[in-house]
Amino acid sequence: MAFPGPIARLIEELNRLPGVGPKSAQRLAFHLLGRPAEEARRLAEAILAARERVRRCEVCCDWTDAPVCRVCSDPRRDATKICVVESPKDVAALERTGRYDGLYHVLHGAISPLSGVGPGDVTIGRLLERLRAGGVQELILATDPDVDGEATALYLKDVVAPLGVRVTRLARGLPEGGDLDFADELTIARALEGRREL
Amino acid sequence: MAERRLLSRLYLRDFRSYPRLELAFAPGLNAFVGPNGAGKTNLLEAIHYLCLGSSFRAARDAEAVAWGADGFFVKGRLRDEAGDLDVEVAFRPGHGKVVRVGGRSLGSTAELYGTLPCVSFRPEDLEWAKGPPAARRLWLDRLLVQTSASYRAELLAFREALAERNALLVRNRHEKAARALLVAWREAYLERAAALAAERARALAEIGRRAAEELGALTGESLALAVVSGGEAVVPAAGEASAWRERYAAQLEAVAEEELVRGHTLAGPHRDDILALLDGRDARRYASQGQQRSLVAALKLAEVGHIEARLGRLPCLLLDDVFSELDGSRRARLGEAAMTRAQTFLTAADDRLLPEVAGARVFDVRPGAAQARDG
Numbered sequence A: 001m002a003f004p005g006p007i008a009r010l011i012e013e014l015n016r017l018p019g020v021g022p023k024s025a026q027r028l029a030f031h032l033l034g035r036p037a038e039e040a041r042r043l044a045e046a047i048l049a050a051r052e053r054v055r056r057c058e059v060c061c062d063w064t065d066a067p068v069c070r071v072c073s074d075p076r077r078d079a080t081k082i083c084v085v086e087s088p089k090d091v092a093a094l095e096r097t098g099r100y101d102g103l104y105h106v107l108h109g110a111i112s113p114l115s116g117v118g119p120g121d122v123t124i125g126r127l128l129e130r131l132r133a134g135g136v137q138e139l140i141l142a143t144d145p146d147v148d149g150e151a152t153a154l155y156l157k158d159v160v161a162p163l164g165v166r167v168t169r170l171a172r173g174l175p176e177g178g179d180l181d182f183a184d185e186l187t188i189a190r191a192l193e194g195r196r197e198l
Numbered sequence B: 001m002a003e004r005r006l007l008s009r010l011y012l013r014d015f016r017s018y019p020r021l022e023l024a025f026a027p028g029l030n031a032f033v034g035p036n037g038a039g040k041t042n043l044l045e046a047i048h049y050l051c052l053g054s055s056f057r058a059a060r061d062a063e064a065v066a067w068g069a070d071g072f073f074v075k076g077r078l079r080d081e082a083g084d085l086d087v088e089v090a091f092r093p094g095h096g097k098v099v100r101v102g103g104r105s106l107g108s109t110a111e112l113y114g115t116l117p118c119v120s121f122r123p124e125d126l127e128w129a130k131g132p133p134a135a136r137r138l139w140l141d142r143l144l145v146q147t148s149a150s151y152r153a154e155l156l157a158f159r160e161a162l163a164e165r166n167a168l169l170v171r172n173r174h175e176k177a178a179r180a181l182l183v184a185w186r187e188a189y190l191e192r193a194a195a196l197a198a199e200r201a202r203a204l205a206e207i208g209r210r211a212a213e214e215l216g217a218l219t220g221e222s223l224a225l226a227v228v229s230g231g232e233a234v235v236p237a238a239g240e241a242s243a244w245r246e247r248y249a250a251q252l253e254a255v256a257e258e259e260l261v262r263g264h265t266l267a268g269p270h271r272d273d274i275l276a277l278l279d280g281r282d283a284r285r286y287a288s289q290g291q292q293r294s295l296v297a298a299l300k301l302a303e304v305g306h307i308e309a310r311l312g313r314l315p316c317l318l319l320d321d322v323f324s325e326l327d328g329s330r331r332a333r334l335g336e337a338a339m340t341r342a343q344t345f346l347t348a349a350d351d352r353l354l355p356e357v358a359g360a361r362v363f364d365v366r367p368g369a370a371q372a373r374d375g
């Protein structure tokens, strides 16, 4: 059965979202249509506002609504440490622990030859600039413990070596194949404390 | 006493030669009897789908779709102490395969493994000792994914690392990759390769001990299983990941140039072989027909023992024609050790080839239909 044009279009757009299959897309579309028009407008505006105002932090590449994000511009943060993560979700997960006082660097992905993601497609170049600018003593690699994340960490270790920065890796012990944003706060805090020289 | 999980019913829709079929099984022996081409093996294949989500003979699911149909559906009702559990496998070319357990769709077929463990024994298995290495690797993989969640995880991670590294090697042929990138992927690959090989070696040691016991009882011969890696036999007890890492690193070093040319990873668990030593001699070269048969019977019994020990539950047995190929003692031992305890599905061309087991249910099979005898 084909839906009228505008509904079909809404379902199609929702279906593009990660984790939303055709059935969920339909459910969400019908839900939105069943609510007051005002609600739909608020949602649409929130999406637009976020999309237009949010950009990458000039320093760490995390999402921010200012040129430099809140963590990077906080003078109390320890600027001698940078923790490298794959995505902004991981920053949020580490921040929730309240046990990390250094800075971050968001790669926006991991190296994967199979998906055509090379070192130039993530923010490694920007990270190297930050390290060359000096002042950083420890680079904590917190990429995911999966195959791509491990390889990305190993690659970083190699290209950073000439810069004389201490490189550590989060301790294992995260859930099987688990990403940072799935782990509970205690587990992440332990992984952080148990980090080792790579 | 091991718990049992039985396949109590099977329902097929457009699977191979069956447009539609429903069967109720006995807890012990179920025999499919009929002439060549009647569709006996098709039934075992359907049951294999319920166990591993895939065929034991076709590489592509599409081959199992009844000619002219747009997909197949296999459903089994499992029964154990806890009650009934339905397993469903639905496939449509172009739409992929959906596996459901208890009404819930699984994220991947791997989640099905172990739900209804099985040991299959088919005519090809008689070639175990002399067949290609890939068949022996597949034999071990199919067993271990059913009994070990960590093996499943390691196998998936290894395959991913292998695919990534191969992709890098291929790209590198067109556009030289940075040295650091090649190093990083070699290290990441070695990590997964070593972890998988170590786990595989430990499991093989255990299965080897069981098989040796079985073969000793059958023929009095001694048996040892080993992994052959880089042309060198490795005692499986050497289940240390660090040792495997060193071994594969050395092998990669030796083939480094060739890999860059071929764009393919040339050392790792996917290139290793499994070796059986009968009274100290390589079965690939020296085993007679009869010795090969005894060896396979011993391996099958070892699989049953391994599954029972690991899962606390007996597997079902899928015996395709081979039972009639075994003689006296091998047959008796398989029969008594397994069939009288585990639920068994076997095929035979006619009644004279059936083992005598009380409570057996015989199904007459003809193209497109199968019917239980006596009701």
Ligand SMILES: Nc1ncnc2c1ncn2[C@@H]1O[C@H](COP(=O)(O)OP(=O)(O)OP(=O)(O)O)[C@@H](O)[C@H]1O
Pocket: B015, B016, B017, B018, B034, B035, B036, B037, B038, B039, B040, B041, B042, B043, B063, B064, B065, B066, B067, B347, B349
């Ligand atoms: N996709 C399919 N659609 C319809 N029929 C099929 C399909 N694949 C196979 N068949 C039929 O199934 C028959 C083979 O069935 P099967 O292998 O189960 O026979 P069998 O009873 O085990 O025979 P044998 O005793 O020779 O081993 C073939 O002769 C073919 O006609």
Ligand SMILES: [Mg+2]
Pocket: B040, B041, B042, B320, B321, B347
């Ligand atoms: Mg057959």
Ligand SMILES: [Zn+2]
Pocket: A057, A058, A059, A060, A061, A062, A068, A069, A070, A071, A072, A073
């Ligand atoms: Zn920032």
